[in-house]
Amino acid sequence: MSEQEKIIDIGDGAAIPDPRDKGLFSAWRIALIGTISLLVILPLAKPDPYAKILRFVPDGIWVTFEVTIASISLALIIGLLTGLGRISKNRYINLAASLYVEVVRGIPLLVQLFYIYFALGRIVRVPDIVAAVIAMSFCYGAYMGEVFRAGIKSIDFGQTEASLSLGFNRRQTMAYVILPQAWRTILPPVGNEFIALLKDTSLVSILAVADILRRGREYASESFNYFETYTMIALIYLLITLVLSKLISNMEHRLSHYERR
Amino acid sequence: MNAADPIIRINRINKYFGQFKALDNVSLDVELGEKVVVLGPSGSGKSTLLRAINRLETISSGSIVVDGHDLYAPGENINTIRMELGMVFQSFNLFKHKTVLENLTLAPIKLKKMDKGKVEELAFSLLDKVGIRDRADHYPVQLSGGQQQRVAIARALAMEPKIMLFDEPTSALDPEMIGEVLDVMVTLAREGMTMVVVTHEMGFAREVADQVVFMDDGAIVEMARPDMFFDNPRHSRTKLFLEQIL
Amino acid sequence: MLKKALLTLVALSTLCGSAWAETRIVFATDATWPPMEFVNGQKEIVGFAIDFLKAAGKEAGFTPVFKNTAWDGIFAGLAVGKYDAISSSVSITEERKKAMDFSEPYFTVHQALIVNKASTVKSLADLKGKKVGGQIGTTGYFAIKAADGLVPKSYDEIGLAMEDLNVGRIDAVVCDDPVAANYALDKYKEKLKIAAVLKTDKVESYGFAVKKGNKKILDLLNKGIEAVRAKGIDQELKKKWIGQ
Numbered sequence: 001m002s003e004q005e006k007i008i009d010i011g012d013g014a015a016i017p018d019p020r021d022k023g024l025f026s027a028w029r030i031a032l033i034g035t036i037s038l039l040v041i042l043p044l045a046k047p048d049p050y051a052k053i054l055r056f057v058p059d060g061i062w063v064t065f066e067v068t069i070a071s072i073s074l075a076l077i078i079g080l081l082t083g084l085g086r087i088s089k090n091r092y093i094n095l096a097a098s099l100y101v102e103v104v105r106g107i108p109l110l111v112q113l114f115y116i117y118f119a120l121g122r123i124v125r126v127p128d129i130v131a132a133v134i135a136m137s138f139c140y141g142a143y144m145g146e147v148f149r150a151g152i153k154s155i156d157f158g159q160t161e162a163s164l165s166l167g168f169n170r171r172q173t174m175a176y177v178i179l180p181q182a183w184r185t186i187l188p189p190v191g192n193e194f195i196a197l198l199k200d201t202s203l204v205s206i207l208a209v210a211d212i213l214r215r216g217r218e219y220a221s222e223s224f225n226y227f228e229t230y231t232m233i234a235l236i237y238l239l240i241t242l243v244l245s246k247l248i249s250n251m252e253h254r255l256s257h258y259e260r261r
Numbered sequence: 262m263n264a265a266d267p268i269i270r271i272n273r274i275n276k277y278f279g280q281f282k283a284l285d286n287v288s289l290d291v292e293l294g295e296k297v298v299v300l301g302p303s304g305s306g307k308s309t310l311l312r313a314i315n316r317l318e319t320i321s322s323g324s325i326v327v328d329g330h331d332l333y334a335p336g337e338n339i340n341t342i343r344m345e346l347g348m349v350f351q352s353f354n355l356f357k358h359k360t361v362l363e364n365l366t367l368a369p370i371k372l373k374k375m376d377k378g379k380v381e382e383l384a385f386s387l388l389d390k391v392g393i394r395d396r397a398d399h400y401p402v403q404l405s406g407g408q409q410q411r412v413a414i415a416r417a418l419a420m421e422p423k424i425m426l427f428d429e430p431t432s433a434l435d436p437e438m439i440g441e442v443l444d445v446m447v448t449l450a451r452e453g454m455t456m457v458v459v460t461h462e463m464g465f466a467r468e469v470a471d472q473v474v475f476m477d478d479g480a481i482v483e484m485a486r487p488d489m490f491f492d493n494p495r496h497s498r499t500k501l502f503l504e505q506i507l
Numbered sequence: 508m509l510k511k512a513l514l515t516l517v518a519l520s521t522l523c524g525s526a527w528a529e530t531r532i533v534f535a536t537d538a539t540w541p542p543m544e545f546v547n548g549q550k551e552i553v554g555f556a557i558d559f560l561k562a563a564g565k566e567a568g569f570t571p572v573f574k575n576t577a578w579d580g581i582f583a584g585l586a587v588g589k590y591d592a593i594s595s596s597v598s599i600t601e602e603r604k605k606a607m608d609f610s611e612p613y614f615t616v617h618q619a620l621i622v623n624k625a626s627t628v629k630s631l632a633d634l635k636g637k638k639v640g641g642q643i644g645t646t647g648y649f650a651i652k653a654a655d656g657l658v659p660k661s662y663d664e665i666g667l668a669m670e671d672l673n674v675g676r677i678d679a680v681v682c683d684d685p686v687a688a689n690y691a692l693d694k695y696k697e698k699l700k701i702a703a704v705l706k707t708d709k710v711e712s713y714g715f716a717v718k719k720g721n722k723k724i725l726d727l728l729n730k731g732i733e734a735v736r737a738k739g740i741d742q743e744l745k746k747k748w749i750g751q
Contacts (some may be wrong), residue, residue, distance in 0.1 A: 004285075032481045053339055111445055118670060118674075121670065121673075121674035121675075121676060122674060125674065125675050125676070127594070127676065128660075128671070128676055131676075142357060156354075158352050158354035159318055159354060159356065159357070161350065161354060162316065162348075162350060162354035162355070162413075163356075164357070165315055165317065165345065165346070165347075165348035165350075165417075165426075166343065166344070166367075166368040166372070166417070166420055166422065167341065167343040167344035167372050167418070168340065168368065168369060168372065169340050172371065172372075175354055176367060176371060180358045180691065181356075181357060181358045184358070202462040206663060206669060207387075207667075208640070208660055208661060208663070208668070208671065209662070209663045210661075214643075214661065217579055217643060217644075217661075218643055218644075220583075220660050221579060221643050221644025222583075222608045222644060223600070224583070224586075226582075226583040226584055226586075228579070247415070257359075258357060258358050258359075258401075258402065259400075
């Protein structure tokens with residue numbers, strides 16, 4: 001690692017495993033094996049209600065993925081624009097981006113979800129999932145903006161100067177030199193945000209979006225098998241985040257190729 | 262522009278950092294093909310002067326004309342002017358995410374819209390020249406400081422600039438690597454490149470310079486041919502500086 | 508000063524406790540179900556069921572205490588003993604009877620179908636392929652799920668379903684008729700209407716739920732319900748809260 005490498009420590013998602021950790025008994029491995037075992041053994045040992053629950057929630061899993069992927073994509077775009085806005089020399093753009101970040105950071109996610117969902121309802125007629133995605137990406141766009149800003153700022157200014165001295169303008173410098181490098185610095189916190197977002201999509205179940213959690217709650221409210229239902233819901237979330245964190249860690253490893261001697 | 266006009270004309274420029282006066286009424290002409298070496302203690306404004314030539318530093322007053330283009334005239338595109346001005350930095354500043362070859366080819370491909378094959382041909386010949394052809398597919402982090410700086414020189418040359426600016430190119434290098442970088446610079450000088458070099462390498466100045474400029478406190482104190490400058494300095498501050506250095 | 512005030516408060520509350528309550532029964536109630544149980548402008552839990560239990564308590568000798576609890580999970584809380592009973596417009600069903608015990612019915616309900624004023628829908632059959640909302644775990648929602656060809660959508664609170672119906676995200680809501688009346692004839696009377704009262708084979712009634720086997724509380728409740736009925740208090744309350 002070069003000495004200019006700066007660690008930006010943002011994120012409250014799951015811990016991303018270190019790809020160099022080849023130990024048989026890494027925390028990640030134990031968690032994964034345990035989760036899969038429970039997801040297999042419980043429904044086999046006690047089909048009623050565990051197998052029933054597993055059959056009830058799959059469409060909820062898809063909804064959770066849909067909301068997560070759509071939200072993260074939108075949040076990345078909003079985040080990039082916000083991050084660029086936050087470092088912009090244009091006063092008004094800078095002010096607008098900063099204001100957005102301040103407002104979003106100051107309001108709990110759940111409150112924002114409610115607000116945007118019901119406020120949107122009064123303005124435009126959009127389906128519930130779309131409303132949920134807009135609300136999630138609006139919130140996460142601000143966090144992503146801060147990640148992008150920190151990532152861009154972490155790139156040595158010498159890179160910018162070298163690029164400008166060759167005749168690139170600021171926009172080209174950002175596109176060809178800064179962002180490709182910042183992406184590498186940004187990826188771990190973005191990965192964390194991605195996993196955090198996936199978990200936070202459980203909040204959209206409040207908005208009557210039929211995600212994993214809501215499907216589980218519907219099952220539990222009819223069967224009264226609260227303990228069993230939430231056990232399965234928790235295991236499904238855990239399995240998804242474990243697999244995701246591994247994927248992100250692999251991607252990070254691939255992207256860091258130019259830092260290996 | 263007449264053929265006789267200097268390729269760089271710096272006319273009475275001033276530069277303030279807040280209250281601090283970094284450049285004090287500096288004027289300097291550089292002729293086509295001329296090699297100017299700027300010396301001076303740290304904080305004397307020599308790097309600021311060099312960086313003003315391609316507007317990495319903006320000046321507070323005065324004018325700079327490069328190859329007939331006024332850097333501050335409305336309607337002038339600084340980016341096209343910068344294509345004429347290659348720059349080499351103290352800390353190399355190679356693009357870390359690009360291989361050596363890509364470092365050389367990025368700007369010509371994107372800015373001059375040159376054909377990739379042609380650019381690579383040019384890039385390889387430049388890497389030959391600086392002696393790092395075998396490292397073309399390495400990443401900067403895999404190279405030594407001296408190698409990185411040679412690549413940085415080749416990168417600047419890949420844009421085929423009229424002028425090369427060197428900002429203390431050997432100051433960040435381990436002593437044993439300084440020679441290999443200076444060798445490349447001497448070769449470049451022999452080929453007739455117009456060069457403005459900020460450095461502490463007196464040997465290089467003596468060997469290569471047409472003009473030596475000595476700066477102190479943001480102002481040019483003395484300007485002379487190297488033999489005159491080193492053997493017979495006129496100004497007391499120059500004498501003091503040379504005594505401390507040599 | 509503060510300490511003194513606190514002490515007085517504690518003393519008072521103990522006094523009150525011993526003087527008033529022969530038995531305190533803690534009821535969980537999801538107070539989002541007007542006019543049966545809801546939170547009024549003074550942040551008090553009020554409604555038909557609240558008044559009914561207060562009256563029943565006076566007759567049978569217990570003091571009802573109400574604990575506002577989210578509907579989703581209200582039964583789980585009863586099972587683990589977080590409160591003694593549920594008074595939350597719980598319809599008595601065979602499924603629920605397996606999980607808990609019910610008092611005598613205290614109110615008879617029907618499921619009402621609410622739609623936008625402009626809608627021509629007359630029954631669930633007219634809503635094939637359309638989104639229909641109800642509160643999670645309610646008989647209204649079960650009715651939607653049981654009907655053919657609807658897209659059921661469950662909400663945490665009936666009010667959220669009404670709001671989504673109001674802005675057009677869903678096409679209809681099914682809920683208990685007193686609640687339906689409250690929304691369609693009062694809060695959203697410009698926008699919504701009751702399209703139909705769903706026909707069912709059996710009478711659907713509210714009962715107070717207690718943990719399975721809690722006979723002591725159940726007997727007290729039944730005694731109170733009987734007395735309130737005998738004195739005609741329930742009819743007065745219906746007039747007061749529902750106006751019928």
